[in-house]
Amino acid sequence: MGIEITINGEKKVWDTKPSETLLDALRNHGYKSVKRGCDEGHCGACTVLVDGKAIKSCVMLAGQAHKRNIVTIEGIGTIDEPHPLQKAFVHTGGVQCGYCVPGMILSAKALLDENPVPTEEEIKTALDGNLCRCTGYVKQVEAVGLASKMMRGEN
């Protein structure tokens, strides 16, 4: 089954099997930043942006991504030019093992795109679907607040 998708701004045509999840399709095509923590929609490690919304790619079929716009963590910043969220996560200590971090940052990005000045409660709500066992979340929540400030030029 051929699907057309835009990933991180690039148009792609992929051959996918009907039962293939978007997570598997992405990983098979080299987007290794999209992680698998449970494969059943519970942990958020596989989060990507689909048309700007944070979606768990393990519970979406690749076929459903046809003609949609996908963003993975590779698409928002690089080591040389990191996104403010990436900077903030590193700066605050929101990255320990980092396995949850791509998904966590993308959920945060979906929030900030919609609500550039979130309250702490709003941040916690937005990240609630992303599990992290290392950090206790304190510094990740702090990172999103910091990124919001940085994006407004306050930091």
Added chain:
Amino acid sequence: MAVKIKEGFKVVGKSVQKVDGFSLACGKAKFVDDFDLPGCLYCKILTSPHAHARIKSIDATEALKIPGVITVMTHEDVPRIAHTTAGQGYPEPSPYDTFILDKKVRFVGDRVCAVAAETKESAIEALKRIKVEYEVLEAILDPRESMKEGAPVIHDEEEARMIIPVPYDKEKNLASHADFTVGDMEKGFEEADVVFEREYESHYAQHCPMEPHICATYLDENNRLVIMTSTQVPFHVRRIVAERLQLPIKRVRVIKPRIGGGFGAKQEVLLEDICSALTLKTGRPVKYEMTRKEEFMSSRTRHPQILKMKVGAKKDGKLTAISMKVLMNTGAYGSHALTVACNTGSKVLPLYNKALNVEFWADSVYTNLPVGGAYRGYGATQGYFAMECILDEISRELDMDPVELRKINHIKTGESSPVFAALGEGKPGVEQKVGSCGLGACIERGMEEFDWAKREDRKKEVSPGKKRGSGMCILMQGSSIPEIDMGAASMKMNEDGSFNLNVGATDLGTGSDTVLAQVAAEVLEIPVDDIIVYSSDTDMTPFDVGAYASSTTYLSGYAVKKCAQKIKRQILKVAGEMLEKDSYDLYLEDKKVHDFDGNSVTYKEIGTRALYETDQHQIGAIASHISHKSPPPFAAHFAEVEVDTDTGKTEVLRYVCAIDCGTAIHPRLAEGQCEGALLNGISFALTEEYVFNKKGRMMNADFGSYKIFSTGDLPEMKVILVPTYEVTGPFGAKSVSEININGPMPAIGNAIFDAVGIRLKHAPFTPEKVLMGILEQKEKEAVPV
């Protein structure tokens, strides 16, 4: 000779950028599953549906007909070598009671056979078509039944044994035993004005690293076996896999890439043997990743314990005697069975060294339930639950502030406890005096931050149907296993003045690569980004026991410090030749070597001269370290909860933790370790638990029904680092990673009592249990005695 006096640290104590931070945050860092191996086969394991059964036959005919299925491997295809999956030093203090594959299964989730196929789908399909005939045996699902007369024998195979001289009785399902007494218990209890006896029960839990166990194996161009694995113990993996598969160690190479968390779960050699056996059989790369369900059901857990406590105290609060008797459920295999149980005593009892009469007794027994293993806290979590809850009861009986009771009895700087020497890990412990104890300051700072004095006033602030309460506890842990653990590091200097630092120590997400680089940078007077850190690869990096027992910063950190000091001497020698000065008359600063006459040479010049110009040689060194002590970090925890008296739901409103980890080499990472441990502990205290059916099958093996805390549940948490200086640690550092997971169960348990007057002795404190307690209490109040 002139001396340059150094003022404070330049790199240590600073929250420098984590060396792998941007690589991780930008999705570039590579975990095991991120390496593409051409021609890789997928491995899947068929697991047992029965808690206890003998395998009569395995018929794989139909499975092998599925296109893409390459092989099905059973116990008949692998060497039968009894071993332990515990990734411990040799000789392991865990019983050799496990086989790669066996004719018998001992818990629901135990391995039956393995499939390797071209795709994951065909491997999964193959599992469904394998026909296994079982002879189902009677199972033990309650550790209290394990040692009873007539109980089924779980390890009836002749090979099962301990390889060190410690008690082991498989006929009785006894996986390990340890005990000791110091002082005179009878006298101790006679002297007491109050004596309390209580029984506590702590429960099963899983580590839940976000990256499940995963391993990939292949044969390299020289036909050596390469194991790339998500492990905390690469060197133990090498030794143990070689042993199990009867290969020479030199034929095995273990690579640890980035690891997605471990918390002890990955101090276990679980997948590497089967993957390797399949690679050796097929000649092809093989990958095996556990599903989340397998992670819960088939990997490792926190050992549940039943703890019988008896504690005596004088009216003035002084403890006279402590008796702790532990029945530990190790599950179907004895992984860490002895050492976790010993730690329940050895990490808890020395804290109260004012009690001169102490007794400890621990039996670890087999059951047909999931297997225990190493889990952050390592027995101390269970022990502190019991100890700190019973002390709370005693303080109330004595009408004393629970903080006061602790202050009177806890160990202080310069003091020792006979327990240190009495209880070790499979052998007697090591006597030690506490060289640094900031517990007094932790208590003060924690009380202040929490506003402990006003806790009664805050009870009035609640809405109807809710009750508020506060609880506290104190804790200690250790830093490495003395005279057993060893860490090593090697370094070399490059011509641009940068350095490679190779460590066997295993960064599994903790940030140890960064912390170790800071230690080296401090010695060499350079910024951390002049150090290229590599961990760990058994071909490339020196030996290290691995990331466990709170050892990396303290032990491997000291090895790095020694190594950097050796490098420093070599740099000074070359610089001395260049500046024509004795190396004693030189000092390092800002990537240069200076004399006291205003001359200097840069590291770049030194490195270039050493490699290219004069008397060429590689500036390089290797150093190892063992410790003769295990200096405890200390902590004081304070929790405030609100209990809904209609639903029984407990919400943690505030949690304050003040911790003495010596020098915090990287304060942000240290805080992060504390916050992570605390939230894991809180979640363990309130929601995490295994639900079993009558046949011993875990019924909630997914994140939907096994609830770990997420941001929506996050209480206000405050971590205070209270500095002390541990002279035996690198730049004064002690450990920080494990200790704080031990506090939430007792602190929250005590807070619930303070709120609603019920004592929960069986964790977790679910709404059902709280509500039941409240109802029972009401009934009691209604019936006048």
